[in-house]
Amino acid sequence: MEAPAPRRSSRISSKPKSESKVVPEKKKRTVKTGTKRGAEDQGSDDANKKAKADAGDSSDANQGQNSTAETAATPDIAQINIGDSLPSLTLKNEKDEDVDVTSIASEKGVVLFLVPKADTPGCTQQACGFRDIWGEFGALNFDVYCLSADTSAAQSKWQSKKELPYQLLSDPKRMLITALGAGDGNKTKRSHFIFEKGGKLVDKKMPVKPVDSPKLALEFIKSSN
Numbered sequence: 001m002e003a004p005a006p007r008r009s010s011r012i013s014s015k016p017k018s019e020s021k022v023v024p025e026k027k028k029r030t031v032k033t034g035t036k037r038g039a040e041d042q043g044s045d046d047a048n049k050k051a052k053a054d055a056g057d058s059s060d061a062n063q064g065q066n067s068t069a070e071t072a073a074t075p076d077i078a079q080i081n082i083g084d085s086l087p088s089l090t091l092k093n094e095k096d097e098d099v100d101v102t103s104i105a106s107e108k109g110v111v112l113f114l115v116p117k118a119d120t121p122g123c124t125q126q127a128c129g130f131r132d133i134w135g136e137f138g139a140l141n142f143d144v145y146c147l148s149a150d151t152s153a154a155q156s157k158w159q160s161k162k163e164l165p166y167q168l169l170s171d172p173k174r175m176l177i178t179a180l181g182a183g184d185g186n187k188t189k190r191s192h193f194i195f196e197k198g199g200k201l202v203d204k205k206m207p208v209k210p211v212d213s214p215k216l217a218l219e220f221i222k223s224s225n
Contacts, residue, residue, distance in 0.1 A: 077179035086110075086199040089176055094155040094168040101169075101176060105199040109142040111217045113192035114182050118150040118158040118168075122210045126190065127164055129214035134165050140221050141197070149174050149188055182206055192217050196224075 077087045089101040104110050113130060115123035130137075130144050137144050144166040148155065155168035169176075174183045182189040191206030192213050203220045205213065 077175055079181065080179050080193075080201055082201050082204065084201050086195055086201075087176070087179060091176065092152045092170045094152055094159050094170070096152040099167070099169060102199065104143065104145065105195045105197060107197065109140075109197050109221070110195045110199075111137060111142055111144045111192060111221075112147055112169075112180075112195065113144070113213055113217070114177060114180070114188055114190060115146060115148045116188045116190060118148055118154050119161065122190070123148075124158075124162060126210035126213050127158075128162055129211060130166065130217075131162065131164050133214055133218055136218060137221070140225060142194075142221055145169055147171055147177065149177065180204075194220060 077089060078084075080087065086101050086105055090098050091101060093099050111130070113126065115126055117123055127146060130146070134144055146155075146164070146166065146168040148168070148170070149172050150158075150168075150170060151172065152170045155170060158164070159168055171177050174188065177183045177188050180191070180193055182191045189207055190210065190213070191204065191208055193201060194203040194217060196202050202224065203217075205216055208216065
C-alpha cells in the first residue's frame with residue numbers, strides 16, 4: 001500500500017520581500033559656465049575699460065585742443081618799433097602791484113631800461129647810474145622804470161639794498177621784453193627805450209653798456225626838448 005502523498009499546506013509561506021533598491025536620483029549635470037562667463041565678463045570689463053580709456057584720450061585731446069585754442073586766442077604782443085606805442089599789458093611792480101603798461105606814459109615821458117638779472121654787477125651799475133641822475137629825468141618830465149624777468153620779491157630786495165627811487169617792473173614771461181626785441185631765449189638783452197608822453201617809442205639803445213645807458217638816455221631827452 002502506497003504511502004499517501006504529503007498534504008500540501010494551503011498556507012503560502014511568506015517569503016521576505018526583497019528590499020526595493022532605491023535608485024539614487026541622478027544629479028542634474030551642471031555645466032560650469034563660470035570660466036566662460038568669467039571670460040565674457042572680463043571681456044566686457046576690458047571693453048568698458050577700453051571705452052573709458054578711449055573717452056579719456058578723447059577728453060585729453062579735447063583739453064589739448066582747448067589749451068591750444070586758448071593759447072592761439074591770446075596772441076603775442078606785436079613787435080614794438082620806433083613810432084609804435086606802449087602795448088596794453090599789465091605787469092607787477094616790486095611791491096607786487098598791478099601796473100598798466102599803457103598808462104605809464106599817459107602824463108609823462110618814460111625811460112624804460114632793461115637788465116638781464118637783478119642785483120648782479122653790470123645790472124647794479126646800470127640801475128645805480130639811473131638812480132644817481134633820476135632827478136634830472138624828473139625835471140624834464142620823464143619817469144624812469146626798470147624792466148626785468150625777475151620776480152617782484154627779488155626786485156624789491158634789490159631796490160631796498162641799492163635805494164633805487166623808481167619802480168621795477170617784473171616780466172617773468174618776457175612778454176614786453178620780447179615785444180621790445182630784447183628777448184634772447186631765456187635771457188634779456190641790456191638796453192633802454194624812451195617813450196614820449198602819450199606812449200610813442202622815440203629812441204632805443206640795444207645793446208648798451210651799463211655805464212653808458214643812463215647818460216645816453218638823458219642826452220637824447222635833452223636834445224629832443
